[in-house]
Amino acid sequence: MSNTAELLKGAAELFPDEVVTSAHVRHLDLPYGAGRFALVTLDNGFDHTKPTTFGPASLANLNAAIDQVEAEAAAGEIVGVGITGKPFIFAVGADLKGVELLKEHKDALAIGKGGHEVFKRLAGLAVPTFAYYNGAAMGGGVEVGLHCTYRTVSKALPAFSLPEVFLGLVPGWGGCTILPNLIGADKAVSVIIENSLNQNKQLKGQQVFDLGIADALFEGADFLEQSLIWTANVLKGDIAVERPAIDRGEAWDQAVARGRAVADGKVHGAAPAAYRALDIIAAAKNGDLQQGYDAEDLALADLIMGGELRSGIYAFNLVQKRGKRPAGAPDKNLARPVTKVGVVGAGLMASQLALLFLRRLEVPVVLTDIDQERVDKGVGYVHAEIDKLLGKGRINQDKANRLKALVSGVLDKAEGFADADFIIEAVFEEIGVKQQVFAEVEAVAPAHAILATNTSSLSVTEMASKLKNPERVVGFHFFNPVAILPLLEIVRGEQTDDASLATAFAVAKKLKKTAVLVKDAPAFVVNRILTRFMGEIQNVIDEGTSVEVAEKAVEPLGLPMSPLVLLELVGPAIGLHVSETLNRAFPDRFTVSSNLAAVVKAGKRGFYVYSAENGFKPVLDPEVAALLKQGDVVLTEEQVRARVLDAVAQEIGLMLDEGVVAEAQDIDLCLITGAGWPFHLGGITPYLDREGVSQRVNGKPFLDAGVASVPA
Secondary structure (H helix, E strand, O other): OOHHHHHHHHHHHOOOOOOOOEEEEEEEEEHHHOEEEEEEEEEOOOOOOOOOOEOHHHHHHHHHHHHHHHHHHHOOOOOEEEEEEOOOEEEOOEOHHHHHHOOOHHHHHHHHHHHHHHHHHHHOOOOOEEEEEOOEEEOHHHHHHHOOOEEEEEOOOOOEEOOHHHHOOOOOOOHHHHHHHHHOHHHHHHHHHHHHHOOOOOEOHHHHHHOOOOOEEEOOOOHHHHHHHHHHHHHHOOOOOOOOOOOOOHHHHHHHHHHHHHHHHHHOOOOOHHHHHHHHHHHHHHOOHHHHHHHHHHHHHHHHOOHHHHHHHHHHHHHHOHHHOOOOOOOHHHOOOOOOEEEEOOOHHHHHHHHHHHHHHOOOEEEEOOOHHHHHHHHHHHHHHHHHHHHOOOOOHHHHHHHHHHEEEEOOHHHHHOOOOEEEEOOOOOHHHHHHHHHHHHHHOOOOOEEEEOOOOOOHHHHHOOOOOHHHEEEEEEOOOOOOOOEEEEEEOOOOOHHHHHHHHHHHHHOOOEEEEEEOOOOOOHHHHHHHHHHHHHHHHHHOOOHHHHHHHOHHHOOOOOHHHHHHHHOHHHHHHHHHHHHHHOOOOOOOOHHHHHHHHOOOOOOEEOOHHHOOOOEEOHHHHHHOOOOOOOOOHHHHHHHHHHHHHHHHHHHHHHOOOOOHHHHHHHHHHHHOOOHHHOOOHHHHHHOOHHHHHHOOOOOOOOOOOOOO
């Protein structure tokens, strides 16, 4: 038994529940008399909804397949070897479920080494090797192909990436080393660092070819057939694959420096993975592959034993699993069909909602507002957005015509809503206004219709309190921009019944949103935490700390934007309104800043101004600076950060005590999908646990050991 086989056998014992991928070898005669060829197909026996992964037993199967073709190549029985995947899936990399179980550095090191030892053998065969990227390829799936001599890619391939840095790892089976040596350091930095940190951006088949990762591009319908014809031509010498020379001079160093700037901009040095990957890319400049593989092994093992990766996997599992099976949702069989949607209001938020319902449900959507001009503007917005989709080729003319025909606007609610099954309001955030709207809607809507509110902070129970049928009112809180942020907070009022709630969850699923059930408590989840977070930043500024220090203090969290830039996006007036709502509910913890009130009164859109000569970086608006009345308590960045994190930990602890959501996991799911908080923090609770904040503030961690940390 070879060293590699022993290594993998040991690793497999640590991971008994692996979904094992087979590596089937079949033989075929290539066209044009090019010779006998071995084709290896990676397949775990499930359909495309369960993508093929590489755990230890899967790597052992590939290793055994390579044993076979190596002997055939040495004996002169075959002229080449190809690797492809099952329908729609090539392979999506290492099996993360196994990584979660690892407790020892040496076991983590074995996983890295195991992958390298197997994949490296593809480059060492006596015949050329070919990877045929027929479907989704990520991480180790991409890397196994990088070890081959040649690669082809399908035009239909939907997703291709090295997502490791996004999760808190490095591409550790050759990605950091081979890719820059194949396509140059700059393009490699884009794929490994930039795309990963850009919400795990995926490449399509055409881009994989354009970057030079693949040598040929073919249509999806007859991809394998065309790839084999191309392979025959390469082997016969009729096609010569030309690859550009790699610039190993200053351009390489500049690419690594650009990567560091991207990482600094996204994680501010707070998460190690991107920097480890860049170190390996920098060292790969000399073209010494084995040195690179050794560095990848070590980085992989170090990161697997670190908190950031565990938080990353935890976050990934929340989004992929918990997000698809919401905790506490009623039986889905109770949901009623929705064949027509009504939207009260035709402003920007209402129009975005109308567009989303129209595109996902493809049922009639009717908007109402207080005058014809607003109604026309709302419908016009939806039509213009459909035209944009048509222009980008995302839908065809027939679909565009059909969608436009489904959206309409009327002034008379009775005419618009008499046959609607689901009616959502997006009017001014004022309880009296919303109660009046619901009274008007209830008078004309059918008895079974769900009445949904997009309120961000008001009581759903109070909103429903004056209705004949309060049980059909449900909170349905979207996040802006509606098309981008996946979270939907579904709020159960005190009277909301199971059928209404089940219908709300069924609609959320069709809208492709991540739905989380929340209790009817002030500002629900995301806005309550963000308001406490922002409130503490505002407090330290009001007390005397400079705006710059207050903002820089939370940079190590690696949030998508700084607190005051976020305030600008939300709008200072809305921020002030939510802080007033929460101050009424919890006056001891939520303050209303007189400085923020002054900024709103002055009609300012935020604290900053931006100019071309300053490269559009945020600079404190002198007019805002003149409005600020500050005390004389000046804190350091560390002191500010401790204050802010303590406040957030306290608030989350209280929310869990109140039962606002089922578990801490739901808080993290909300912050990741509704506020863009980073995967490498696991949202927030794993970070608060790791930094000792939860223990200090609440006397206990939020999560059990091993949930988002190395198992004890």
